[in-house]
Amino acid sequence: xxxxxxxxxxxxxxxxxxxxxxxxVEGRLLSLSKPNPDAAASFARWLVSQNSWGVLNTLSSDLGxxxxxxxxxxxxxxxDEGRGIPYFYLTTLDPTASxxxxxxxxxLTISEYPVGTCGKxxxxxxxxxxxxxxxxxxxxxxxxxxxxxxxxxLFAKHPEMKGWPKDHNFQFFKLEIENIFLINWFGGPKPVTxxxxxxxxxxxxxxxx
Amino acid sequence: xxxxxxxxxxxxxxxxxxxxxxxxVEGRLLSLSKPNPDAAASFARWLVSQNSWGVLNTLSSDLGxxxxxxxxxxxxxxxDEGRGIPYFYLTTLDPTASxxxxxxxxxLTISEYPVGTCGKxxxxxxxxxxxxxxxxxxxxxxxxxxxxxxxxxLFAKHPEMKGWPKDHNFQFFKLEIENIFLINWFGGPKPVTxxxxxxxxxxxxxxxx
Numbered sequence: 482x483x484x485x486x487x488x489x490x491x492x493x494x495x496x497x498x499x500x501x502x503x504x505x506v507e508g509r510l511l512s513l514s515k516p517n518p519d520a521a522a523s524f525a526r527w528l529v530s531q532n533s534w535g536v537l538n539t540l541s542s543d544l545g546x547x548x549x550x551x552x553x554x555x556x557x558x559x560x561d562e563g564r565g566i567p568y569f570y571l572t573t574l575d576p577t578a579s580x581x582x583x584x585x586x587x588x589l590t591i592s593e594y595p596v597g598t599c600g601k602x603x604x605x606x607x608x609x610x611x612x613x614x615x616x617x618x619x620x621x622x623x624x625x626x627x628x629x630x631x632x633x634x635l636f637a638k639h640p641e642m643k644g645w646p647k648d649h650n651f652q653f654f655k656l657e658i659e660n661i662f663l664i665n666w667f668g669g670p671k672p673v674t675x676x677x678x679x680x681x682x683x684x685x686x687x688x689x690x
Numbered sequence: 691x692x693x694x695x696x697x698x699x700x701x702x703x704x705x706x707x708x709x710x711x712x713x714x715v716e717g718r719l720l721s722l723s724k725p726n727p728d729a730a731a732s733f734a735r736w737l738v739s740q741n742s743w744g745v746l747n748t749l750s751s752d753l754g755x756x757x758x759x760x761x762x763x764x765x766x767x768x769x770d771e772g773r774g775i776p777y778f779y780l781t782t783l784d785p786t787a788s789x790x791x792x793x794x795x796x797x798l799t800i801s802e803y804p805v806g807t808c809g810k811x812x813x814x815x816x817x818x819x820x821x822x823x824x825x826x827x828x829x830x831x832x833x834x835x836x837x838x839x840x841x842x843x844l845f846a847k848h849p850e851m852k853g854w855p856k857d858h859n860f861q862f863f864k865l866e867i868e869n870i871f872l873i874n875w876f877g878g879p880k881p882v883t884x885x886x887x888x889x890x891x892x893x894x895x896x897x898x899x
Contacts, residue, residue: 533813534801534803534813534814535745536744536745536747536759536799536801538745538747538757538758538759539757540755540757541824544824544868544869545795546749546795547795547796547797547824548747548748548749548757548758548759548795548796548797549747549757549797549822549824549871550745550747550757550759550797550798550799550822551799551820551822551871552799552800552801552803552813552814552820553813553814554812554813554814570814574878576871586754586755586756586757587756587757588756588757588758588759589759590745590759590760590761591761592743592745592761594743594761594804595803595804602850603763603848603850603851604742604743604761604762604763605743605761605762605763605779605848605851606850611760611761613758613759613760615750615753615756615758639812639814641811641812641815642812642814659753660753662758662760662785669783
């Protein structure tokens, strides 16, 4: 009986542990629910706020003006309080920042795929949404409210940035958005103006699978 | 006692089910093992072959020559038989293909982050690897061995492509690589020539956590 009791306890522990792990891995807690694809501006804001990284594109000064994409982390605000404008923490040791200092034309591209809400759709399937924000990549002026916001927004979503090497001269940058390309369903890009995007209201708190 | 037996059975079932799920989610089966970061060419090939999507950059003819990144699916060969050259299945209904037909300068950017092997590193941390292949994005000539390879490579990794609408005029494209930008550890980009990359040997089959 003693062994049996231990066995029960062991099984119960394993079961509970597994259920906790399952929730952590599969039961993704999204505090902002995914908007209807027809609500294009809100959908775009949701997609930007739910991602923490994307590909930032500049014109390569080293490679004859070729379009040069680079994986970067970004943040548009504190978690669930995104404002839509992506901020970055970049060093000129990396080509993206030095390209932008020569030519500010830039875009940020984000996929829904890593968020985990595309179901079985291929990453290129239009129901698996994607967004490209095109504009100017600019240094955020130091000692301003904007710089303070950039710091809070980035360090909240990317805590390890606080410890990145001081001698690498990291600086805050932001993308001033001029054009929005959003695909979130069949039928081609959804028209969204920058004004609609920045003023979009987000859905209330909810759980989403 | 009968109830106790049922309870044991129930716990055992939950435990076994959870363990299977855990393996499916966390015990990622990679048939090519991740090379040492110092083996730059093999590492680059591994990163390209393990991913099925990335951001393809072109120069936007609609947006004043801005760099325009777009989420796309790609394949460099049959699973675990990648040859390093990325192939795409694109339609001119999408700006990327139409941009490339006007100016072939292009790049493909891929992150290790969605592969799931970055541990706790931030997507911008240099130990979470990333690669940008820069070159020319070209249409693959129809009725050639190259077109046959493109079709097999893409449809094996992206089965739903077979059913994509015929009237959208999808075509096979490939990136002729001219430059490789690889970050896979501290200390800046790893030098890799296109020749080293294309000739790199891949590691043998193995399981990786």
